[in-house]
Amino acid sequence: MSLYSAETRRLVKRRFTRYFTLGAVVVLAAIAVAMFVTNQQIGPAQVADAKAHAHADYQRSVGEAADFKKRCEAAKGTPDASQFPPSCDDLGAPTEDNFDPQWYLPATFDFKKKFPDLVTTLAALLSVVGFVIGASFVGAEWSSGGMANLLLWRPQRLRVLGTKLLAFLVGLTGLTVLLSAAWTGIFALVARYRGTSASMTTGAWKSLAIMEARGLALVVVAGAVGFGLASLGRHTAMALGVAIGVAIVFQFGLGTALALAKVKFAEAYLAPLWIEAWMKQKFVVEDYDACNFSGTNGCQPDTFTITWHMAGSALLAAFVVIVGAALWTIRRRDIT
Structure with missing residues (x-):
């Protein structure tokens, strides 16, 4: 050998x-x-699910923004007013463009x-x-x-x-x-x-x-x-x-x-x-x-x-x- x-x-x-x-x-x-x-x-089912989740988060955020603005209006003239902006009109609502469905897709x-x-x-x-x-x-x-x-x-x-x-x-x-x-x-x-x-x-x-x-x-x-x-x-x-x-x-x-x-x-x-x-x-x-x-x-x-x-x-x-x-x-x- x-x-x-x-x-x-x-x-x-x-x-x-x-x-x-x-x-x-x-x-x-x-x-x-x-x-x-x-x-x-990633297929059509995953894309549709991501769009649904994005839209649901958008609607939830819109509701939360509206609720926050109501609380801001109600707090005017009270001690709680310091917790909100001086003008409640400055509080804007999110747009659906802020919720990209790509963020909700699973890892691939x-x-x-x-x-x-x-x-x-x-x-x-x-x-x-x-x-x-x-x-x-x-x-x-x-x-x-x-x-x-x-x-x-x-x-x-x-x-x-x-x-x-x-x-x-x-x-x-x-x-x-x-x-x-x-x-x-x-x-x-x-x-x-x-x-x-x-x-x-x-x-x-x-x-x-x-x-x-x-x-x-x-x-x-x-x-x-x-x-x-x-x-x-x-x-x-x-x-x-x-x-x-x-x-x-x-x-x-x-x-x-x-x-x-x-x-x-x-x-x-x-x-x-x-x-x-x-x-x-x-x-x-x-x-x-x-x-x-x-x-x-x-x-x-x-x-x-x-x-x-x-x-x-x-x-x-x-x-x-x-x-x-x-x-x-x-x-x-x-x-x-």
């Missing part, structure tokens, strides 16, 4: 890999079921509008899965002594670690592609029976496919970073500790410090916005402390746009630095 086949088999056979992946699938299934249950397909699943957010949700969840499984896959080998034993009969350090990483990333890619296809198909069915996908043109499908490809890249980078950190620290806890530290210190702590220091575009230093920029092509950070006055638009805040090119460069840098460091250190450090 080749080294790649052995590592692939090891990855698939690990109970942690199976159970953690199963947990993610259960979460995704719960989201899909919730979206199916809480949405409805518009595939083009809502599915991109669900693609981001899938990518985020699978990134966590990839990070943790990647860290565990190599971290358990180091902490249990399995890596040292493996290198006894395969004393090629870079080849062993590189093959283990390759097997993991290929498996993670396959899992992501499979779940992405299932995710798309499930919500296409949700749109068919609980909403609409009528606005999905060929261009919209291409844009969606590109977004899912960016999600795949995010998952692969997250998995490689988890793998690399655990290899550097020779323990799964190393990767998890770094992740927790980054979240607490560099995200919440840094965000609070920058906000207190009134740093311009403080939000631009937070990783989640860069991930969102990567998935949605851009993210605009606004500085409301600055005002660019316009005679037509009034006060406009300064803006800073995080583009997908910038976010992609950051992901690539993280991949190269951490994986490169892991490969370099296995050449230099003792294995014991």
